[in-house]
Amino acid sequence: MTILDSPRAWFITGASTGFGRLLAEELLRRGERVAATARDVAKVQDLEQKYPGLAHAFTLDVTKPAEIEKVSRQAIEALGRIDVLVNNAGYGVTGAIEELTEEEFEPMFQTNIYGLIRTTRAFLPHFRQQRSGHIFNFSSIGGLVGGAGWGFYNTTKFAVEGFSEALAAEMAPLGVHVTVIEPGPFRTDFLGRSGKLAQRELPEYAASAGLARAYFKTQTGKQTGDPQKAVEALITVADSPNPPLHLILGKIALNRFRGKIASWQKEIAAWESVTTGADFPEGK
Numbered sequence: 001m002t003i004l005d006s007p008r009a010w011f012i013t014g015a016s017t018g019f020g021r022l023l024a025e026e027l028l029r030r031g032e033r034v035a036a037t038a039r040d041v042a043k044v045q046d047l048e049q050k051y052p053g054l055a056h057a058f059t060l061d062v063t064k065p066a067e068i069e070k071v072s073r074q075a076i077e078a079l080g081r082i083d084v085l086v087n088n089a090g091y092g093v094t095g096a097i098e099e100l101t102e103e104e105f106e107p108m109f110q111t112n113i114y115g116l117i118r119t120t121r122a123f124l125p126h127f128r129q130q131r132s133g134h135i136f137n138f139s140s141i142g143g144l145v146g147g148a149g150w151g152f153y154n155t156t157k158f159a160v161e162g163f164s165e166a167l168a169a170e171m172a173p174l175g176v177h178v179t180v181i182e183p184g185p186f187r188t189d190f191l192g193r194s195g196k197l198a199q200r201e202l203p204e205y206a207a208s209a210g211l212a213r214a215y216f217k218t219q220t221g222k223q224t225g226d227p228q229k230a231v232e233a234l235i236t237v238a239d240s241p242n243p244p245l246h247l248i249l250g251k252i253a254l255n256r257f258r259g260k261i262a263s264w265q266k267e268i269a270a271w272e273s274v275t276t277g278a279d280f281p282e283g284k
Contacts, residue, residue: 095198149212
């Protein structure tokens, strides 16, 4: 069997837990090949032992540009090609915009925005020359709808949305697909080990950002989304000849976004005369 005839090769960031781990395991069970990366490679090396020849474990901290460049080359060499890139690594920090310090939110920017951008760019020459491929960027319903207590997390995920839409337009003529994954609340480590709370808590924000704090502290393990079904949905998209640019996952996420659209439509209608009045008169 040649490289071109072999099963697809996937590169997954943040594969030690959550969506990344479940996706890697599901793909390997199906006989696909996976480059599983994690900051602590010991947490993904068991995949190599369980799926010899299919699983390849790599140490990767997406906040380290030189490491991204090195590991992307190593993965392409080890697997012969990469067909699907999954930018899954990321986490959330909760707190009002005034409460969070730069020391608390800036590392999240390095992971959620710059890590994703740099990892994507490391593979673009490969996809461009290959004239095929699929890039999955994990965003969130928080990348479509902002909410009190999530301002800086929203900022990182809104950035992923804009980056992905522009990237999709650039890569489409080259035969490369881009899909943004937008989950609602899923039963992963997002509210547990992975998430962080602002150390400072101001009483004036108790009725707004404070609600997000309470959600963060009480809802872990109670989320309605099934992570296994989410990764199965992602594989379904990867198998599609016409994959979506955006994939919302979960009823809560869908209802929140539909609510935003409805509210926005009302706002547009109410202010349409002001909107259109900002142009020069026709013919001028």
